[in-house]
Amino acid sequence: MKFKKNNQISDKNFLRLTGIKHTTFNKMLEILKIEELKKRFRRGRTNKLSLENRILIDFLQN
Numbered sequence: 001m002k003f004k005k006n007n008q009i010s011d012k013n014f015l016r017l018t019g020i021k022h023t024t025f026n027k028m029l030e031i032l033k034i035e036e037l038k039k040r041f042r043r044g045r046t047n048k049l050s051l052e053n054r055i056l057i058d059f060l061q062n
Contacts, residue, residue: 018059028055 011022018025032051047054 018056020059025055 009017014022014025020028029052032055036051049057
């Protein structure tokens with residue numbers, strides 16, 4: 001399930017699907033974007049998935 005699709009669902013359904021609220025998800029996203037910018041200059045393969053989708057995958061796997 002992609003983030004764009006999840007961003008359009010209600011808060012109640014998002015909570016049911018992921019276990020966290022939209023506001024918590026957005027705060028986590030802000031923090032991780034800052035860390036991602038710090039990590040950008042390291043070597044390695046670039047990610048094909050967006051940060052939002054990677055976070056959702058982690059929540060949906062657990």
